[in-house]
Amino acid sequence: MSQETQPSDIGQYPEGDNLKHFIENRKRGGLVWRVSFQIATILAILALIALLYNIINGAFGYVAIQNKVDPNSLVLAMEENQMLSSSGTVSSEDDNELVDGIEGNPNAIGFFGYAYYNDNRDKLKAISVDGQAPSRETAESGDYPLARPLFIYSAADIMQENPAIGAFVDYYLTNVNSVIEDVGYFPISDDLLNEATTAWSAAAGEQADALQAYTANPAEVSDHDISISGSSTVYPLTRQLAIQFRRAGFQGGLDLQQTGTTAGFRAFCEDMTTGISNASRPINRAEIEACESNKRTPVEFRVGTDALAVVVSSENTFLENVTKDELRQIFTSAETWSEVNPDWPNEPIERFIPGADSGTLDFFAETVFDRQLEALTEPELIEILKANLSTGLLRRFDAEAPLVERSQPELVDLVLERVVEQQVVQSWELTESIFDRAEIEETVAAIPQGELQWRSWLTPAFLVTPQSSTPELAGIRTALFGTLWVIAITILVALPVGVGAAIYLEEYAIMVANPTLRRINAIIQTNINNLAGVPSIIYGILGLAIFVRAIEPITSGMLFGVSDPTTANGRTIISASLTLALLILPLIIINAQEAIRAVPNSLRQAGMGLGATRWQTIWSHVLPSAIPGILTGNILAMSRAIGETAPLVVIGASTFITVDPTGPFSKFTVLPIQIYQWTSRPQAEFRNIAAAAIIVLLILLLTLNASAVLLRNRYSRRLS
């Protein structure tokens, strides 16, 4: 009957295939929405992952380090100094003095260029090092440890554009072997010389013939200039050849400088101010890349070999071979021969070495000692510090912690920080470091003295060093202490007041008969709920007006005569704590109320029934049962307070202090403020330490929250 009266409704119900479609549509719709709900959830999780990833990403990664001072040169200088200052050492720039000293003295030892030894073969004896006797062959092959190859570098396009350079290189290769022994080095074998000549022909290309013509008659290329710099070892050789080249008729400008191999390559590859570079080591990959980025392909010409001879008097009978380690002892600490090797006589060692200004001494120290800064002993490190720091600074460090009592790693750090002055010039994030390695290496290669280093910005040192304006030296010690002080006082204030308010609202307010008071109680309850929704920055404004300003005599400690003499204003730990206490009060009250409400009424009735007063019931029965809940709420409120930033910025937390807070009336900074400050800085390195500080903050909060969860799980069973 009713079906017939509502035909329109019946018509809407599908039948047969329509019904199938209808049902499928509904199913499909359901599926689509279900998937979209899931996607939304996944997005939320992704947000968390992205957040954490971003922090980890910032806290670890490669950094480019630049040293103001090369640590190797420090080690070298220290070692040379040790050699020169050991007793029984005679040093002279004049090799003849050395020869005179060693000659006829069986206990004497010394070293100088091989060529010089060659002239005095009758009086002296060269000894083997690590089993290799010095000779032209062992030196050239590199087997003799105290030998090194000598090179000059140029490039094809330079030689083609500047015929003077092309011709000079050719002249160099043609004549080097006739002068090299005069200069004091080993000539290279014919094979190597042929190789160099072939390289020259290839680089000169079509112009080879023309250039060779100029070599025969340098005057024709006098309208071009030659500019050379680089190794001071190769310098005398190049100088000799340059003089001859001029004598042969070259009239153009000839600028020859000795700057050291590395600086020479820099001038050659990066600044492109020279056409030829002298070198006492092969060019390295970074330097080749720097050259190529300037469209220069360096061509290497081996021109000779430098070797030192370790010599004793021909009357010396016990010394035939020494190891590098023995050499080191002989030339530094050992006083008698038997100290180094028991088979040797118990006679004092008399040392004859070249002077401090000679490259020979550098070379000897570099090769024989070959030590990294990290490998030095404590006294050696202290020696470096003494040699490079002002006495005032030294006295300060000594006062902080006596240098002699510091551990080796501490001293290394101090040397790196104060003498080497390592600086992070660029930093990369974790993902960049992993995926763009090649690009990063290229960038670092372009940085003079740059070094690529893996760095975790979160280190134990980061936790215990105070703030610094250099990001790599900055730490969060001050901020951690600040956070601890602020939170401790906050809890000390907020916990009793909050729990008290909760007890009042739950246990007393309900019993009140007086209508006015009832009204007030209702207002208190509503008010607490409203306060929970007030933005935290408003509390900051309140704190600024009341705690920092209105009651400044109290919060600055002046009233008690304990104010911090450097500031003496109200922007102190106590102001921050009171502000945060007000901020978390509603949270503590609401949580505590819930915990108290959860205590079964039978407990109260039993207590009262036995004649306990209300307070006795609360104190002995209600509170003990509610304590776990109250504590959980308290911990959550605490973690809220630890993470709060805005109100503390408003009441004026210090942005830069390096002194630990000493009490409630100290100025302060806290972890979140540090993070905010560092994040706001434009330099990438500050972002890195902000990320590291965030990790510390999050670990702190996670620990707190986990303990809250544990507490809840542990006691909730007993309560129910």
Added chain:
Amino acid sequence: MAVGASSRPEVTSQTDVDIKTQLRKHPRVGETLIETFLFVCGAVSILTTIGIVFVLAKESLLFFTSGGVSLTEFFTGTVWQPAIGKFGIWALMNATFMVTTIAMVVALPLGLAVAIYLSEYASLRVRSILKPVLEVLAGIPTVVYGYFALTLMTPVLREIFGDDVVQIYNTAAAGIVVGILILPLVSSMAEDALSAVPDSLRQAAFGLGATKLETATRIVLPAATSGIAAAFIVAISRAIGETMIVAIAAGAGPNFTFNPFNAAETMTGHIVRISGGDLSYDSIDYNSIFAIGLVLFCITLVLNIISRYVVAHFREEYE
């Protein structure tokens, strides 16, 4: 026996007197003191509110009377430049609303979807994993979100839309991240509201042949409207009051713009920047933050009251 009978009344009368005096209502100083102390604890919250209102009102009054800023100028102006005496709150308010709007666009649909998924679809195991994840998200300090906005969200936006379109500081990145920040709040409050709907309603819907989606959207959702609306309003209030994200990522200078890719300073961001470090008392800057604070306080208070009103008056009661 007689002796015993004669002696017993004596004893009884003595004890009676004792008990009577003991039971007679008499002032217990300790108890009263404790009750008073507890009442004072409760009253601290009232004092806080009074303090906030008093401080904001007093300093704002100073701002309007001494600074030469008129109320109309303050509430209608779009230029905030203390240096030339221009204090138009809209320059700041506009940025606040932009950030809030963007945050809502992110947080409301996502939060609601997460809530529906958690309460209507997810298995117990999935819930036990997801809820802690959301709790962790909610427990992360806002300054960390600020770092996230500046170092990840902004570069991503710049990658997508181009460096010349998106400025380094912009309200879009800040807004999106504020949205992520309040997402757990929305989802957990909305989920509470959805879970509060009795199962009998769902069972009835299923019994009538409704699909899961139909049950969720046509039965459960309408039944939980008041709770969800309250969640939204609280979320808006939270977004307006959010400080550190906007202070770090939105921009450091009042700018009246509707372009989400431009830098603009919100009310909270301005307060933080102006007060960061040292602020000299009785300067116009010092007074101005109280005026902004008052506006902020009023907006959030009204929103919170509305949300509570919505819950109380539009709640669908079952059982």
